[in-house]
Amino acid sequence: MGAIASALQACLSRVGNACENVNRPAGCATLLAVSKTFPAEAIREAWNAGQCRFGESYVQEAQVKLAALADLDIEWHFIGPLQSNKTRFIAEHFAWVHGIEREKIAQRLAEQRPDTLPSLNVCIQVNVSGEASKHGVAPEEALALAHAVAVLPHLTLRGFMAIPEPSHDPVVQRTRFGVLADLLVQAQQAGLPLDTLSMGMSADMEEAIAAGSTLVRVGTAIFGVRTYL
Numbered sequence: 001m002g003a004i005a006s007a008l009q010a011c012l013s014r015v016g017n018a019c020e021n022v023n024r025p026a027g028c029a030t031l032l033a034v035s036k037t038f039p040a041e042a043i044r045e046a047w048n049a050g051q052c053r054f055g056e057s058y059v060q061e062a063q064v065k066l067a068a069l070a071d072l073d074i075e076w077h078f079i080g081p082l083q084s085n086k087t088r089f090i091a092e093h094f095a096w097v098h099g100i101e102r103e104k105i106a107q108r109l110a111e112q113r114p115d116t117l118p119s120l121n122v123c124i125q126v127n128v129s130g131e132a133s134k135h136g137v138a139p140e141e142a143l144a145l146a147h148a149v150a151v152l153p154h155l156t157l158r159g160f161m162a163i164p165e166p167s168h169d170p171v172v173q174r175t176r177f178g179v180l181a182d183l184l185v186q187a188q189q190a191g192l193p194l195d196t197l198s199m200g201m202s203a204d205m206e207e208a209i210a211a212g213s214t215l216v217r218v219g220t221a222i223f224g225v226r227t228y229l
């Protein structure tokens, strides 16, 4: 077995064990393979090992890889920062966008999503680490943005996403993930049919899954250490 295939298997076992340890059903959290900075061949290797969902963060890099992998039926997730002049490619080629933090960007994606494609799945990015992070809306603003995005055509609001600042204290991490989990419950109680908590990466997927993550975004543990970005 190749290095990527065995790392992928190890990751899937980590996810499975993490679910089991907190009495959540096996497969409670989907594995998104974060392939940013790695070449198309690495993605193809993971695909051949059974992985079908991949996350990219940079539009220009994604354009090259999507073209090189057009023969594969990959579910592409855009997880990077969104710039308004780059939304069209995302709207036309991705299945999911995780980093919605402004209504204006969501409107652009809604306008640019082709009628021929299923609606674009989106998550609102929330800043759960306070001043340490520049990205994401404040937790107090998340529900208002969720209501505004939920009514846009061609988009399906699925839930919330967070990238907490790294912490060596698992209790701190769980508290931050817990903020996102509480928001999902509040939004559901307010009538929004959401089902996704996009949280957890290579270093903290266990804490995220313990707090209710339904989708972990994992790069390093599958593809290795990134040499840039």
Ligand SMILES: *Cc1c(COP(=O)(O)O)cnc(C)c1O
Pocket: 034, 036, 057, 079, 080, 163, 201, 202, 203, 217, 218, 219, 220, 221
């Ligand atoms: C790069 C990235 C990841 C993957 O991080 P790893 O620590 O390599 O697993 C996850 N989510 C987002 C938004 C990223 O940009």
